[in-house]
Amino acid sequence: MPAVSKGDGMRGLAVFISDIRNCKSKEAEIKRINKELANIRSKFKGDKALDGYSKKKYVCKLLFIFLLGHDIDFGHMEAVNLLSSNKYTEKQIGYLFISVLVNSNSELIRLINNAIKNDLSSRNPTFMCLALHCIANVGSREMAEAFASEIPRILVAGDTMDSVKQSAALCLLRLYKTSPDLVLMGEWTSRVVHLLNDQHMGVVTAAISLITCLSQKNPDEFKTCVSLAVSRLSRIVSSASTDLQDYTYYFVPAPWLSCKLLRLLQCYPPPEDGAVKGRLVECLETILNKAQEPPKSKKVQHSNAKNAILFEAISLIIHYDSEPNLLVRACNQLGQFLQHRETNLRYLALESMCTLASSEFSHEAVKTHIETVINALKTERDVSVRQRAADLLYAMCDRSNAKQIVAEMLSYLETADYSIREEMVLKVAILAEKYAVDYSWYVDTILNLIRIAGDYVSEEVWYRVIQIVINRDDVQGYAAKTVFEALQAPACHENMVKVGGYILGEFGNLIAGDPRSSPLVQFNLLHSKFHLCSVPTRALLLSAYIKFINLFPETKATIQEVLRCDSQIRNSDVELQQRAVEYLKLSSIASTDVLATVLEEMPPFPERESSILAKLKKKKGPGAVSVTELEDSKREGGELNGGGDRGPDTASTPSPSADLLGIRSAAPVGAAPASAGSLLVDVFSEAGTTTTLPSSSLFWLLFVCKNNGVLFENQLLQIGIKSEYRQNLGRMYLFYGNKTSVQFASFTTTPQLNVQTKPVEPLVEGGAQIQQVLNIECLTDFSDAPLLNIKFRYGGALQNLTLKLPVTINKFFQPTEMTSSDFFQRWKQLSQPQQEAQKIFKANHSMDTEVLKAKLLGLGTALLDNVDPNPENYVCAGVIQTKGQQVGCLLRLEPNAQAQMYRLTLRCSKDSVSRRLCELLAEQF
């Protein structure tokens, strides 16, 4: 007998549905629906009271109409009325309508809550389940307020039926997600954790979702779940397939629950207790062994279930990243799946291997599968799978295989799906730069990229190749030769013209010796593309031409002629016209010397994070690249800029921005050891008052989260600060104000850093203010702030002050936006004990949300919304840029308004940074 009675349904409903199905056109259907809506509306509004059955029928019709995609704006009240019916079926349809159609800010919630309250206290398990379902599906705050204290009691009460317990667990989970502040687990914690031991597997299934969520939020309170989860898992894994009866699915014991247990364990580091850990390792080995056994059934469901567990086990092994033996086994297992005939398994294997590639134990093992992965990229029919293969190639790339991988990705690009081309282009560009040993290969690769997929090459990519060519003189000649050849192609992409124009304009002289690429040949080649290009490219070409006049005086007449023609000098585009006019004039009146100075070769670009990488991060969400990024900064020592060996001279090369001020003074903040400071203090501590005001440290603290303000003030002197930071560089303006009416004489300031700042004016008139600029570069992470010594004579007395400059490590933050899952993935990756720093402290300032947000933003990180399931908490992410290294930092601040306390947790890829940030920030809130 079927469990659902098909016969005794509602006849009116069946007739209506048949009518709709018989409609020949969309119009007819809409007409029939409108007729029905009018009918129902009039019935609901009518004077005659409807019986429960009719209400039920009409509400059901409304649900059907809604499913067809029509808005339903009435009937809610009738549905609420059904909730208080004594008849189960009426109550049931009422709850269904509300779950599907009522959103959490409806005005009806209070009425609904009344009905729920009655049903929860009814002691009828079926009614209780309906009510719990409704709370879990609507999950509004008002519901949380009404029931958050009641539901844990139902969940752990000894006399609650199993089915009600299951519903209560998930209901509580939902309330915890919407209003964590209202769900106070405190006294229930241990009883909830012990649900993992419940005899009824359904209860465990529901409870484990709740426990996983709670553990993610409060790992310490729920720590005991680890050993319980391990023993539960062990009992399932070692049981014969018949032991668990109904929970055996196609000969696999409790696959869903096993997966969930393995997920729960991924919230924690490996168990510390040796016995528990041993048992878990045994489980993982058993799971890996089972994968090698012959299948107990040929059905796909059997292998699905078995492999679901296997993949979760592998995720856990990767998460622990501490058992080389298991990691290699996992890798081999995934390697087998790479060639499996099931597409699903190939897809998942590629995905898991991507995370495995970032583990140092298994990176090499992953690399052995390179041929298979390349083959997948070439031959898979499914674009989802090809995409995963491309991701994996990107993740497994290192110096040893970069050439092969880049070549394969390039050749794949020619036929790649349009949807993934842009991302592929970015990845190729990044790999080519990151692993370039010989830069001619890099130039070749990028030019190939432009040739193959010019339309998908974004600005960032071609800017970057120019930056690199400009910064590396060993590749300039080769680059000029290569672009010259590339431009010979009859149809070349406009991006190629841009790169060609720029590079020939700068370095065309390097190939001009060859008669085949004489100056005039170069010019004619460029100019042959001119008319096919857009305005910005033409503007770039005009600049290249004027550079030619400087490089090759023999081309001057030809170029002037081009500039002089009407299509240039009277061009309707203002920018082009202006360039033509100015360049023409410049070339005719300026002397060779002046021309040579004005049109000098571009200075090297300041080394900074590749803009391409930034773009990929933005495109993919940071998770996609960051994993390898953090790893690489460890492994490769920041090879990212391709300029590691240029190190020493970048400091002395004036960056274009510093040129403007002309007083760049590289101040390696990290190299300001305390001993040097005290030495200086000693030297200067002659007669006079040395004031290192304690109050100044208070002022100083204020600057952690802001960049401008007053650093110091006494009766004589006020020191204001304005500062700005970008990447690992900063500039600080110091304003010294004389508050008296008397002149300060012999005014000197000595920043105790390795700097040559321009000295300040020795005299500060009464009431006057003088300014000083410090340029700062962060070489490595640091904890001591640099000191500034100030001396001057006021009247006869020598004044001597030493202040801490408000330069703190957080100033070099770059904010990083990321999604919730990326955040938690990275959070987990930074799980070594020394990477974390935590402090619990009393609030010293207002706990107001806006104030806190402003402070966190001032810190320099990105403040991430919708990451922490608890909306009261704040999470931030950022990368600290130092010259040699990037340090990824994640922050979480959990305020407890009642206790006026905070818990602050930092996880950074470098432990000294976690500690320092934690100390700094604990003073801020």
Add this chain to the structure above:
Amino acid sequence: MIKAILIFNNHGKPRLIRFYQYFAEDMQQQIIRETFHLVSKRDDNVCNFLEGGSLIGGSDYKLIYRHYATLYFVFCVDSSESELGILDLIQVFVETLDKCFENVCELDLIFHMDKVHYILQEVVMGGMVLETNMNEIVAQVEVQNRMEKSEVSLFLDR
């Protein structure tokens, strides 16, 4: 977490929609259309996972689907769920429907939409999995059925 469960036929006609996160009605319809568009153009022997559409939540979400005869069963889930686990869950749901309706077909879903909802409610609640044991699920549905029967006869007596 399961964000949405969509069942539609080969022509994209929705047969059951269940969202566990609030979306406005017109957004729900757009999501159904987008999902149908993404899923229906895929061959039968490609993989059962694809990155979620732009509407439902970006790259953290996956669509996991199975195609049975005239119907697509699509679960939209976040990265906390096991892909293969969800495939099994879809199978459990369909097998349960098959048991409850005796050889379920698309028409059963059309004419007994409410019943399909009730069965689904025994499997998934608020986006989380409540029960995976088919016998347990069917038993719950039978309890409901008995209550319904007793009320129907009560009603006829009146």
